[in-house]
Amino acid sequence: MWKLIKLEWEKNKISKYILGAVILTSLLAIFLFAQCYLGIANDASTGKPDSAVGMETMAPQIELFTNLSYLIFTAVMLSSFVITPYKNKTMNLMFSYPIRRRKIAISQMLSVWIFCFAALLMGKLLIYSMLAVLKGYFTASFQLGYQMNQAGLYLQIILKSFVSVTLGFIALFVGKLMKSSKAAIITAFLLFVVMNGTIGDFSLRGNAVIPFVLVFVSMVCAFLSVYRIEVRDLK
Numbered sequence: 240m241w242k243l244i245k246l247e248w249e250k251n252k253i254s255k256y257i258l259g260a261v262i263l264t265s266l267l268a269i270f271l272f273a274q275c276y277l278g279i280a281n282d283a284s285t286g287k288p289d290s291a292v293g294m295e296t297m298a299p300q301i302e303l304f305t306n307l308s309y310l311i312f313t314a315v316m317l318s319s320f321v322i323t324p325y326k327n328k329t330m331n332l333m334f335s336y337p338i339r340r341r342k343i344a345i346s347q348m349l350s351v352w353i354f355c356f357a358a359l360l361m362g363k364l365l366i367y368s369m370l371a372v373l374k375g376y377f378t379a380s381f382q383l384g385y386q387m388n389q390a391g392l393y394l395q396i397i398l399k400s401f402v403s404v405t406l407g408f409i410a411l412f413v414g415k416l417m418k419s420s421k422a423a424i425i426t427a428f429l430l431f432v433v434m435n436g437t438i439g440d441f442s443l444r445g446n447a448v449i450p451f452v453l454v455f456v457s458m459v460c461a462f463l464s465v466y467r468i469e470v471r472d473l474k
Contacts (some may be wrong), residue, residue, distance in 0.1 A: 296384025
């Protein structure tokens with residue numbers, strides 16, 4: 240399986256996605272630095288930070304923007320690795336190899352999941368660390384809301400990264416059903432809106448049950464994406 244995953248990375252030129260992840264993380268780091276230390280979110284009339292409910296510190300803001308960005312990034316990669324080969328009929332060639340089709344499909348999905356999970360994890364750690372280090376040099380508009388020596392912080396980063404990247408399988412399933420990369424990307428965005436949107440005082444952001452439900456749905460969608468794949472395209 241690991242050899243197939245590496246072949247997927249080579250075939251899809253993973254270097255361009257590495258560059259994309261570096262650029263994305265850099266842009267997020269610059270934006271969040273400006274949010275925290277340059278006062279770009281400060282109210283012009285009061286000079287005080289203007290934030291949504293639950294966003295009074297930097298920790299939830301880091302999670303919000305990194306998770307949204309990488310969920311869409313995951314959907315884009317899944318579209319390129321999985322949906323596009325079906326649209327271009329290149330999967331027919333791959334399925335002619337003496338390897339079970341399910342194994343090929345799973346390797347495609349895992350190659351994206353592993354890369355995006357690692358990129359999101361490292362990106363978050365970089366941003367959390369950067370803001371914490373710069374605290375001694377700049378006056379903060381927002382309190383950080385975290386400490387780098389807390390074990391709970393790292394557990395939160397791992398769990399939320401896992402959930403965000405795994406949600407990409409729902410986007411993949413929708414994209415395959417509609418045979419559209421755009422549908423996968425739009426689905427990813429809508430999923431995030433549902434999880435983090437606020438209507439008045441109501442929000443699902445703090446609901447601990449929703450992520451577990453969505454991860455379960457994601458696993459079901461991942462299973463359905465490869466279910467009966469050995470014979471599905473022969474009908």
